Amino acid sequence: MLNTGCWIDTVFCLVFFQLNYVENNGQITFTNKMVKDKNKLNSTLAKAKEGGVLSKSDITFLLNLEDSEQIERLFQAACHLRRKHFGDEIFLYGFIYTSTHCRNDCRFCFFRRSNPESPRYRKTTPEIVATARRLADSGVHLIDLTMGEDPALFNNSGVGFDRLIDLVESIRKATGLPIMVSPGLIPENILGRLSEAGACWYACYQETHQRRLFNQLRPGQDYDLRLEIKLKAHNRGMLIEEGLLCGVGETANDIAGSMAVMQELDADQVRVMNFVPQPGTPMVNRTPLDPQKELLISAVMRLVFPDRLIPASLDVDGLAGLKQRLEAGANVVTSIVPPGRGLAGVARHSLDIEEGKRTIASVQEILPACGLRPASAEKYLSWITRRMEALGKSFNSILPSIVA
Numbered sequence: 001m002l003n004t005g006c007w008i009d010t011v012f013c014l015v016f017f018q019l020n021y022v023e024n025n026g027q028i029t030f031t032n033k034m035v036k037d038k039n040k041l042n043s044t045l046a047k048a049k050e051g052g053v054l055s056k057s058d059i060t061f062l063l064n065l066e067d068s069e070q071i072e073r074l075f076q077a078a079c080h081l082r083r084k085h086f087g088d089e090i091f092l093y094g095f096i097y098t099s100t101h102c103r104n105d106c107r108f109c110f111f112r113r114s115n116p117e118s119p120r121y122r123k124t125t126p127e128i129v130a131t132a133r134r135l136a137d138s139g140v141h142l143i144d145l146t147m148g149e150d151p152a153l154f155n156n157s158g159v160g161f162d163r164l165i166d167l168v169e170s171i172r173k174a175t176g177l178p179i180m181v182s183p184g185l186i187p188e189n190i191l192g193r194l195s196e197a198g199a200c201w202y203a204c205y206q207e208t209h210q211r212r213l214f215n216q217l218r219p220g221q222d223y224d225l226r227l228e229i230k231l232k233a234h235n236r237g238m239l240i241e242e243g244l245l246c247g248v249g250e251t252a253n254d255i256a257g258s259m260a261v262m263q264e265l266d267a268d269q270v271r272v273m274n275f276v277p278q279p280g281t282p283m284v285n286r287t288p289l290d291p292q293k294e295l296l297i298s299a300v301m302r303l304v305f306p307d308r309l310i311p312a313s314l315d316v317d318g319l320a321g322l323k324q325r326l327e328a329g330a331n332v333v334t335s336i337v338p339p340g341r342g343l344a345g346v347a348r349h350s351l352d353i354e355e356g357k358r359t360i361a362s363v364q365e366i367l368p369a370c371g372l373r374p375a376s377a378e379k380y381l382s383w384i385t386r387r388m389e390a391l392g393k394s395f396n397s398i399l400p401s402i403v404a
C-alpha cells in the first residue's frame with residue numbers, strides 16, 4: 001500500500017506530466033506554454049543575431065527568462081553578437097574617483113551628503129595626474145574622472161569648474177588618452193568647456209526611467225534636466241553613457257522602457273549595475289538582488305545594442321565577478337583602480353583595490369579563460385572616431401592633441 005508521501009509524489013508527477021507533456025500516438029510531447037516559450041526564444045535570438053530590431057515584448061520576454069538553459073542560450077547569443085562587432089577584443093577603462101564630497105542625498109549611494117560613515121576626500125590635480133599617468137602606463141584605453149557633485153565645484157562662484165577643466169587639460173597632455181567625465185549634472189556651458197578641454201565622454205546615469213522610482217532614488221533631483229543634459233552632450237559631439245541600477249524595485253517592463261530611452265538617446269555606451277546596499281544609507285537593509293539579474297539585463301542590452309560599448313564593472317563583485325559579466329556579452333572592463341593611491345570605488349568603495357586586483361595585470365589573467373584579449377589603444381581610438389563621425393563630429397575637432 002503506498003504511503004501518504006508517495007501518493008503526493010504520484011499525484012504531483014501526474015499533474016506536472018499532464019500540464020507539460022501529452023502522450024500523442026505513443027510520443028511524449030511538450031504542452032503549449034513550453035513549446036511557445038521555446039519557439040519564442042528561438043525566433044527572438046535568431047532575429048537579434050540577424051541584426052533585427054527587438055520589440056518591447058521581445059525584450060520583456062527575454063528579461064523574464066528563468067530557465068537556466070534558456071538563459072545560457074541568451075548569453076551565447078550575446079557573446080555571438082559581441083564577437084560579430086568587436087571580435088575577441090576588450091576595452092579597458094581606468095577609474096579615478098577624484099572627490100567623495102557631494103551635495104546630493106541619493107538614497108542608494110555610500111557617498112550621499114548625509115552619510116556620516118563615508119570617508120571624504122578631494123584629490124589634488126598633481127595627485128590625479130600622477131594616477132592617470134600610472135593608469136596610462138599600465139595600458140588602459142581611457143581615463144574616467146568621476147566625482148560627487150562636490151560643493152567646491154557646484155557653487156555660484158562661477159569659477160567652481162575651472163579646476164576640473166584644467167584637470168582634464170592636464171590629463172590629456174600627460175597621457176594623450178581619451179577622457180570620460182562623470183561629475184554629475186553639470187551646466188551645459190561647462191559641458192562645452194570640458195569637451196573643448198579634451199573630454200570626449202560624458203557619463204551621467206539616470207538609474208531608472210521610471211519617474212516615481214527616480215524620485216525615490218535621487219530625491220530633490222530633476223529627472224528631465226538629468227536626461228536632457230545627455231542629449232545636449234551628444235549634440236555637442238560628446239559620446240554619452242547611460243546607466244541603470246537593478247535591484248531597486250524596478251520591473252522588467254521598466255527595464256525594457258529604459259532600453260527604449262537609451263535607443264532614443266542613441267547612447268554610445270550602456271550599462272547596468274546591481275544595487276549594492278551601503279552602510280549609513282536608507283537602503284542599507286534592502287536585500288541585494290540575485291547577481292544573475294544584472295547579467296541577464298546586460299546580455300539583453302547586447303542584443304538591443306549589438307555595436308555599442310557595454311561595461312563589465314569591477315565595482316560590484318570585484319575581480320571575482322568579471323568572468324561572468326564578460327560571458328554575458330560585455331566588452332569593456334571598467335573601474336580599474338591602482339592600489340596605493342587612497343582611491344575609492346563607488347558601489348564597492350574598497351573591494352580589491354589595495355590588493356591590486358583591480359589592475360590590468362589581474363584583468364589580463366581572466367580574459368584568456370573567456371577567449372578574449374585586450375584591444376590596442378588604436379582600436380579604441382578608431383571606435384571612438386567612427387562613433388563621433390556618426391554624430392557628425394570629427395574626433396580631430398574634439399581632441400586635436402591626440403591625433404597630432
Ligand code: SAM
Nearest residue numbers: 108109147148149182184205274275276346347
Ligand atoms: N556623482 C555622479 C553622479 O551621480 O552622476 C557620478 C558618480 S556616481 C557615484 C556613479 C554611479 O555609481 C551612480 O550613478 C550609480 O549608478 C552607481 N552607484 C552608486 N552607488 C551605488 C550602489 N550602492 N550600488 C550600485 N551602483 C551604485
Ligand code: MD0
Nearest residue numbers: 182203313315334335346
Ligand atoms: C564603474 N566605478 O565603471 C565606476 C563608476 C562612473 N562613470 C563609473 C560607476 O563601475
Ligand code: SF4
Nearest residue numbers: 102104106109112148
Ligand atoms: Fe552624489 Fe553621485 Fe552619490 Fe548621488 S550618486 S550621492 S550625486 S556621488
